[in-house]
Amino acid sequence: MTDGLLPAVGRFEGTREEALRLDADDPLAYLRERFVHADPDLLYLDGNSLGRLPVATADFVADLVREGWGRGLIRSWADWIEWSRRLGDRLAAHVLGAGPGEVALSDSTTVNLYKLASAALDLKPHRRTLVIDADDFPTDRYVTQGLARQRGLTLRTVASDIDRGLDPDRLRAALDGDTALLVLSHVAYRSGALADMAAVNTMAREAGALVLWDLSHSAGAVPVRLAEDGADLAVGCTYKYLNGGPGAPAFLYVREALQRRLRQPIQGWFGQRDQFGMGPDFEPVESLDRFLTGTPPMLSTAPLVPALDLVEEAGVDRLRAKGRALGQLAAGLTDRWLVPLGFRLASPEDPDRRGSHLTLRHPDAWRICRALAEDFGVVCDYREPDRLRIGPSAAYTRFIDVWDALDRTRRLVAEGAHTRLPHEKARIT
Numbered sequence: 437m438t439d440g441l442l443p444a445v446g447r448f449e450g451t452r453e454e455a456l457r458l459d460a461d462d463p464l465a466y467l468r469e470r471f472v473h474a475d476p477d478l479l480y481l482d483g484n485s486l487g488r489l490p491v492a493t494a495d496f497v498a499d500l501v502r503e504g505w506g507r508g509l510i511r512s513w514a515d516w517i518e519w520s521r522r523l524g525d526r527l528a529a530h531v532l533g534a535g536p537g538e539v540a541l542s543d544s545t546t547v548n549l550y551k552l553a554s555a556a557l558d559l560k561p562h563r564r565t566l567v568i569d570a571d572d573f574p575t576d577r578y579v580t581q582g583l584a585r586q587r588g589l590t591l592r593t594v595a596s597d598i599d600r601g602l603d604p605d606r607l608r609a610a611l612d613g614d615t616a617l618l619v620l621s622h623v624a625y626r627s628g629a630l631a632d633m634a635a636v637n638t639m640a641r642e643a644g645a646l647v648l649w650d651l652s653h654s655a656g657a658v659p660v661r662l663a664e665d666g667a668d669l670a671v672g673c674t675y676k677y678l679n680g681g682p683g684a685p686a687f688l689y690v691r692e693a694l695q696r697r698l699r700q701p702i703q704g705w706f707g708q709r710d711q712f713g714m715g716p717d718f719e720p721v722e723s724l725d726r727f728l729t730g731t732p733p734m735l736s737t738a739p740l741v742p743a744l745d746l747v748e749e750a751g752v753d754r755l756r757a758k759g760r761a762l763g764q765l766a767a768g769l770t771d772r773w774l775v776p777l778g779f780r781l782a783s784p785e786d787p788d789r790r791g792s793h794l795t796l797r798h799p800d801a802w803r804i805c806r807a808l809a810e811d812f813g814v815v816c817d818y819r820e821p822d823r824l825r826i827g828p829s830a831a832y833t834r835f836i837d838v839w840d841a842l843d844r845t846r847r848l849v850a851e852g853a854h855t856r857l858p859h860e861k862a863r864i865t
């Protein structure tokens with residue numbers, strides 16, 4: 437089905453009618469109305485930063501507040517306490533390619549990264565080097581810098597091309613008998629470059645190192661096969677392509693065979709063997725729950741139920757196929773319209789080598805991004821140093837939305853509408 441869309445994109449003449457035809461042929465088009473479109477004229481290309489609100493979410497959360505909290509009170513915990521595992525198992529089965537009992541919801545991606553990296557380093561006490569991609573997402577770099585400083589380890593930063601992603605040969609050269617852990621993003625946050633997870637895991641295993649994957653820009657956008665690809669550890673967000681809402685709890689994955697050998701550094705009561713025995717000393721539970729910490733935020737967890745219903749119904753393979761086609765349309769129109777205006781694609785050209793978002797480079801990207809949001813009804817991201825990041829989400833972005841957004845972009849730049857804005861950056865870009 438969606439494969440049929442791809443050659444059509446390749447032969448695209450660039451007309452609006454063609455984009456409308458792609459929507460008419462899109463088997464996932466019906467999902468759009470399952471999301472709230474409070475401003476029907478807004479072209480939202482930021483699903484990779486904060487996914488849209490599913491229609492079912494508000495009532496689901498209200499019910500948890502009124503019934504679960506209001507009526508059930510503390511009795512509701514008998515059920516709520518299972519949610520991390522239950523939702524983790526759904527993510528494992530439908531999004532992450534992992535087994536039951538290998539994925540849990542907990543904390544933020546940042547905190548989970550710290551917990552799992554710490555545990556992994558403890559497993560390899562004689563190895564003194566941590567390896568990271570120089571262009572990894574900031575929080576990943578900062579957390580690993582902090583760990584290296586606390587433990588007196590060497591942090592080896594592998595230089596990577598910010599448009600093409602990490603070069604596997606460079607990565608291989610950075611691993612040696614002293615490497616304990618490699619921290620990497622599966623889909624690069626800026627360029628969208630997609631790493632070869634199986635190849636990297638093999639490379640690390642041969643060096644005797646563990647790999648901790650950050651799947652924040654992958655989950656719900658590209659198929660992830662943690663078990664099949666031999667992954668040890670992973671973390672990621674649920675508020676991007678999974679549409680779990682701002683600050684929804686993150687997920688963590690630990691391969692079954694590793695679980696009992698790892699101890700996480702935050703010894704909270706949710707990781708305790710007999711939690712309500714309230715014994716004197718910490719004894720981690722045997723299962724993955726040893727990576728939990730404290731009381732889960734139920735009001736932020738609740739939106740994941742309707743959100744995962746939608747992702748499961750669509751299926752990640754179909755979301756990927758459509759996401760790839762949306763990206764191809766954006767890349768094709770960029771070539772045709774925006775390159776002559778000074779833009780350049782700052783993502784891998786091969787759609788199989790990138791996730792669902794793509795990035796365009798322009799010396800005035802910041803002011804263009806602002807003008808798009810303020811006067812042209814297009815929301816996308818600015819990313820340093822001079823890039824516009826476009827994140828269509830296959831669950832609710834139409835082909836015509838991509839067409840219209842790039843059409844508005846070309847008109848804006850041709851008119852110079854951005855040039856009256858100041859150069860100063862905002863607090864949040």
Ligand SMILES: *Cc1c(COP(=O)(O)O)cnc(C)c1O
Pocket residue numbers: 544545546547573575576621625650651652653673686
């Ligand atoms: C969005 C993102 C995060 C965010 O982490 P939080 O702890 O939720 O703020 C982390 N890593 C990557 C790669 C991301 O894209």
